[in-house]
Amino acid sequence: MSEPTQPTAGPATDLTGGPAMDLTARAAALDAGDPLAGVRDRFVLDDTVYLDGNSLGALPTAVLPRLTDVVTREWGRLRIRSWEESGWWTAPERIGDRIAPLIGAAPGQVVVGDSTSVNVFKALVAAVRMVPEDRTEILVDATTFPTDGYIAQSAARLTGRTLRAVPAADMGAAAGPRTAVALVNHVDYRTGRLHDLPGTTAALHAAGALAVWDLCHSAGALPVALDAHGVDLAVGCTYKYLNGGPGAPAYLYVRRTHQPRFDSPLPGWNSHADPFAMAPGYTAGEGAVRGRVGTPEMLSLLALDAALDVWDGVSVADVRAKSLGLSDFFLECVAALVPAGRVESVTPADHAARGSQVSLRCQDAGDVMRELTALGVVGDFRRPDILRFGFTPLYTRYADALRAAHVLAAVLEKASGSSATRGEAGRSPADGDRRAQGGGEPLVAAGGATEHRPHHPAGHRTEDGTRSAAGGPAGHRTEDPAPHLTPGPTEGTP
Ligand SMILES: Cc1ncc(COP(=O)(O)O)c(C=O)c1O
Numbered sequence: 470m471s472e473p474t475q476p477t478a479g480p481a482t483d484l485t486g487g488p489a490m491d492l493t494a495r496a497a498a499l500d501a502g503d504p505l506a507g508v509r510d511r512f513v514l515d516d517t518v519y520l521d522g523n524s525l526g527a528l529p530t531a532v533l534p535r536l537t538d539v540v541t542r543e544w545g546r547l548r549i550r551s552w553e554e555s556g557w558w559t560a561p562e563r564i565g566d567r568i569a570p571l572i573g574a575a576p577g578q579v580v581v582g583d584s585t586s587v588n589v590f591k592a593l594v595a596a597v598r599m600v601p602e603d604r605t606e607i608l609v610d611a612t613t614f615p616t617d618g619y620i621a622q623s624a625a626r627l628t629g630r631t632l633r634a635v636p637a638a639d640m641g642a643a644a645g646p647r648t649a650v651a652l653v654n655h656v657d658y659r660t661g662r663l664h665d666l667p668g669t670t671a672a673l674h675a676a677g678a679l680a681v682w683d684l685c686h687s688a689g690a691l692p693v694a695l696d697a698h699g700v701d702l703a704v705g706c707t708y709k710y711l712n713g714g715p716g717a718p719a720y721l722y723v724r725r726t727h728q729p730r731f732d733s734p735l736p737g738w739n740s741h742a743d744p745f746a747m748a749p750g751y752t753a754g755e756g757a758v759r760g761r762v763g764t765p766e767m768l769s770l771l772a773l774d775a776a777l778d779v780w781d782g783v784s785v786a787d788v789r790a791k792s793l794g795l796s797d798f799f800l801e802c803v804a805a806l807v808p809a810g811r812v813e814s815v816t817p818a819d820h821a822a823r824g825s826q827v828s829l830r831c832q833d834a835g836d837v838m839r840e841l842t843a844l845g846v847v848g849d850f851r852r853p854d855i856l857r858f859g860f861t862p863l864y865t866r867y868a869d870a871l872r873a874a875h876v877l878a879a880v881l882e883k884a885s886g887s888s889a890t891r892g893e894a895g896r897s898p899a900d901g902d903r904r905a906q907g908g909g910e911p912l913v914a915a916g917g918a919t920e921h922r923p924h925h926p927a928g929h930r931t932e933d934g935t936r937s938a939a940g941g942p943a944g945h946r947t948e949d950p951a952p953h954l955t956p957g958p959t960e961g962t963p
Pocket residue numbers: 584585586587614616617654658683685686706719948949962963
């Protein structure tokens with residue numbers, strides 16, 4: 470189920486310090502023993518507890534000087550010469566090769582450009598074109614991030630295939646002789662559930678189908694081993710755990726053995742074998758370049774290039790261990806501090822099925838997240854009732870997880886009108902962990918039997934399928950900026 474290099478336990482198991490240690494001391498000990506602690510200095514951060522890196526990663530310090538140079542010298546002085554002299558033309562492949570180790574890909578298989586949505590389209594249509602015509606259906610995971618579902622519907626219409634929504638866990642079993650390709654999210658954006666990439670890919674291949682994985686919520690947060698597991702195609706964004714910035718270009722992975730057969734539905738001039746021949750007819754270039762379309766979004770591409778510097782010397786295994794350590798510790802703090810029954814985790818307790826976020830179901834989630842944000846704890850809210858807290862191991866500290874739980878507890882107590890308020894929102898963790906020390910209630914069921922996964926037998930899941938009246942004043946932009954919806958507070962992040 471888990472990736473081969475994935476540890477089964479985070480540092481929390483190594484640094485618990487025993488039951489006598491209170492949460493504040495535990496957080497301090499965990500932070501002191503954190504091999505990634507120094508990496509936080511590579512980011513521009515402030516006193517905010519920023520737990521929304523699963524939507525928009527924080528700004529790496531290397532980006533501003535690099536962009537200043539790109540704008541003033543490469544664009545300002547060299548102008549057109551930079552396409553060659555500053556390496557602009559080949560940047561999509563070069564930067565793809567920088568992302569490759571983070572997703573378990575050998576060089577020459579990843580190209581950066583366009584949005585994830587556009588790359589989903591390229592990948593799905595190209596996959597359909599790689600398999601025999603009697604493979605007449607496309608599968609999509611039933612709780613997919615909406616854009617993948619929308620694009621899959623269109624790709625199915627364009628290629629004359631049918632689209633079937635299947636829970637990600639059942640994808641392998643659902644594939645049959647009629648299945649052309651399945652599109653699966655590696656981590657569910659809503660629950661934070663990590664899906665079984667090795668097992669599902671193997672089962673799809675056994676059925677003769679191809680596997681396309683959406684890595685938006687996994688790349689940069691946990692080990693991904695595309696080559697090792699024979700993944701056919703994959704896509705992902707770079708503005709979450711890769712910290713590339715708002716609207717940073719996405720990437721497309723095309724397995725080397727498939728590249729000669731990758732027949733792009735968007736064969737723009739940048740993917741031509743000889744773009745400057747300006748030939749009337751299209752001849753595809755060789756390799757990952759086939760995934761390109763038109764002129765790259767150079768400023769954001771080079772911001773991403775600089776952002777990737779934060780990975781220098783960083784082990785993805787350490788990132789995974791800390792990610793699990795942080796989410797374990799946060800769940801423990803929430804269980805200890807938050808009034809019993811007020812929130813319910815929908816994120817799996819099982820490490821092998823957990824991404825890098827904790828999603829808490831909470832009836833008044835929109836109001837609660839608005840309060841949290843005002844008090845300096847930034848996560849986000851997904852309708853109708855999900856609070857999302859993303860843990861970016863490169864810059865999140867255990868003390869941040871604890872402070873977030875304290876503030877959450879205070880906000881929930883205030884909202885419940887509880888007379889047993891234990892402290893004002895935003896108080897220092899040093900004020901004590903009384904409930905923890907007194908053996909606080911266990912958090913109501915992390916995952917497992919109590920997880921409420923929405924069922925959508927017909928059609929893929931879309932966020933507004935459960936639309937509530939939770940709209941509100943437009944907040945900052947988030948994950949699903951669907952134009953037909955007015956985002957509620959803290960909803961506006963991808
Ligand atoms: C899993 C997943 N897929 C796709 C997208 C959309 O990507 P884009 O807006 O870059 O097309 C998101 C955005 O957050 C996402 O979380």
